[in-house]
Amino acid sequence: MTRAWVLHPDLKSDRERRDPGPALEEAVALAAALPNLHVVGSEIVRLPKAQPGTLFGSGKIEELKDRFSENEVELVLIDGPVTPVQQRNLEKEWGVKLLDRTGLILEIFSDRAATREGVLQVEMAALSYQRTRLVRAWTHLERQRGGLGFVGGPGETQIEADRRAIDEQLVRLRRQLDKVVKTRELHRKARAKVPYPIVALVGYTNAGKSTLFNRLTGAEVMAKDMLFATLDPTMRAVKLPTGPDVILSDTVGFISDLPTELVAAFRATLEEVLAADVIVHVRDISHAETALQAADVEEILASLGVDDSTPRLEVWNKTDRLDPEARAAAEARAERDPGILAVSALTGQGVQAFLEALTEALDTGLQDDTLRLGFDEGRKRAWLFERGLVLSEVQGEDGYTLQLRWGRKEREDFARL
Structure with a gap:
């Protein structure tokens, strides 16, 4: 087991937004999500400003060096961005390996991707990420390889x-x-031919999405009390109490300060959210910073280009962790606001009410319709057939008479053609 120490640099500029206490807890939880890592200590380091070459001041570096030596620390995790130069200098000073927040999240993702x-x-x-680290971070990078002589210059x-x-x-x-x-696009097109609405579960990492997913579907998706337990999207068909089937999608958890490299890389993973008929935002209502976590999720959804017109439900999960007074307050708020559901995915409390609200939000009630199209409306006819909405068709003198079975979303999409 690698002995690790977690540091949260508390920069003066960050204090207005985040409380350093929960931020350090999250960083420790991130470290705990990696196997073969034993966190032997953690602390908040207050910083008036970041030093360009070493991040911390010389006195603090010496103090931490002694602490790491006493505790036989092999790896230091810094919960924040660290430049290549800072990383090289700190590793040299402390004699340990160092990872910043981006590097740590990449390690977790690498371990979990299936x-x-x-x-x-x-x-x-x-x-x-590694490409940005190539700023003479190691001495061998200062060497030059000689050219073949065909082109001038030092090589x-x-x-x-x-x-x-x-x-x-x-x-x-x-x-x-x-x-x-x-x-994946072929799979998605195949699913589009089945007129089942897609329900996407989104939320901050460790909010309980996979636990809720498992309760609703009976699937065995990895659901642990740890950050980034789910990485790859999982989809299952679920029959709602009112009868219609939906496709439920469990997505990767969001996190504050998600590395830009990963935002770009996981855009495809989150494409199911863009195609969703209803987005279910699962929140850990027992977390001290649940409101900030919710704001981070909304920010990432906006950056993905999720349309505000897509119906949303907010699930306040983990009510079983609240004290009786706080639980009563959450349930009272949920009763007043039809867009909020107070549940415990672990115990099942409130899940039935959530399913009923989901059915209402979808308004999926598939209905049978008769539609007449002229011979000049071939594009519309092809669109209906591509999505498998046509039950039967009769050709007449002036066009086609189609018997359809479709839902609200298909009717709206068709009206825009």
Whole structure:
């Protein structure tokens, strides 16, 4: 087991937004999500300002060095961005390996990714991250390789060669990922022919999405009290109490300050959210910073381009962890606001009410309709057939008479054609 120490740099500029206490707890939980890592200590380091070369001041560096030595620390995790120069200098001063928040999240994602697409996306994100670290972080990067003599100049530096190698690998991975994404698109088109609405579960990491997913579907999705227990999207058909089937999608958990490399890499993973008929935002209502977590989720949804017109439900999960007074207050709020459901995915309390609200939000009640189309409306006719909405068709003198079975969303989409 690698002995690790977690540091949360509490910069003066960050204090207005986040309380350093819960932020440190989250960083420790991130570290605990990695196997073979034993967190032996953690602390908040208050910083008036970040030092360009070392992040911390010289006195604090010496103080931490002694602490790491006493506790035989092998890895230091810094909950925040660390520049390549800062990383090199701190590793040299402390004699330990160092990971910043981005590096740690990439390690977790690399450990958890299970599907081909997930693995490729993590590899691409990791390479993009490594490319930014090539700023003479190691002495061998200062070497130069001699040219062949055909072109003047000092030749290619090792850093340039390393960067070129990474760029070539990124191109190869992108080609592979394009193939996987095309396969996903084919699957999505196949699902589109089944007139089942898609319900996407989104939320901050460890909010309880997978526990709720498992309760509703009976699936065995990894659901643990840890950050990023779910990485790859999982989909199952679920029959709602009122009868109609829906496709339920469990997505990767969001987190504040998600590395930009991963936001880009996991956009495809979150495409199901863009296609969703209803978005269910699952919140850990027992968390001290549940409101800030909710704001982070909304920010990421907005950056993905999720339309505000998509119906939303907010599930206040983990009510079983609240004290009786707080639980009563949450349930009272949920009674007043039809868009909020107070539940415990663990005990099942409130899940039935959630399913009823979901049915109402979907307004899926599939209905049978008769539609007449002229011969000049071939595009509309093809659209209906592509989605498997046509039960039967009769050709007449002036066009087609179609018997359809479709839901609200299909009717709205058709009206826009």
